[in-house]
Amino acid sequence: MATTMFDLSGRVAIVTGGNGGIGLGLARGLAKAGASIVVAGRNAAKNTQAAAELRGFGVEVLEFALDVRKPESCRALVEATVAQFGKVDILVNNAGMSYRRAPQDYTLDEWNEVFETNVTGAFVLSQACYPHFLAAGGGKIINTGSIVSVMGSPFSIGYVVSKGGILQMTKALACAWAKDNIQSNAILPGWIETDMTTGARRDIPGLNDRVLARTPAGRWGSPQDFEGIAVFLAGPASNFLNGAAIPVDGGYLSLA
Known part of the structure; x- marks a missing residue:
């Protein structure tokens, strides 16, 4: 049963x-559990590097240069x-970006780019996957939100609002598509060691x-911390979890 x-x-x-x-942490978890992976990102060289690592887990991997x-x-x-594969079972909407600006300094072009990347693309991909999920008898959508989906931040308003939108989209898709055996759930990463947060640590005194003081675990997270949640949300264990x-x-978020 557990297996x-x-x-x-x-x-x-x-x-x-x-x-x-x-x-990549999410993809590693899925690959280790046996899923074939489509690595989609703008940087083709990084796609190739990630695909080579994922193939090391014995699964088939397709690279796609996505904008x-x-x-x-x-x-x-x-x-x-x-x-390539004849179907799609799992969609992980993880692509995202941010500009660190005070609200008064944000340009409309920056605002639109953040929303196109963080929200609109995820919606279009979910729509595109829907008929294939139906054909397969169900599907799984995993959206990457953020702790700022439920709290504020003074220095990246576009990111904050877009990640709030991702959370609400997750719930809306869950409500609309549950009848089709499609589960839509979100993860809310905290402060994780990535290229994006490396810049934040450098730029924000x-x-x-502050992160270490507020995080009960006493450390920043790592991409490896996302392997398990990916497997849980992508597999049968989460079949009655929807809109979470x-x-x-x-x-x-637990520390008041």
């Missing part, structure tokens, strides 16, 4: 932003996946100390 509940053999997973950071800001690129990704938002933050 079956967490076995993804024969499943096909698209992971956007899967060539590094949290996305998640472009709907036609999102739809082409799903088409390429189905052409005292950030590292699960913090992966070392207890950050």
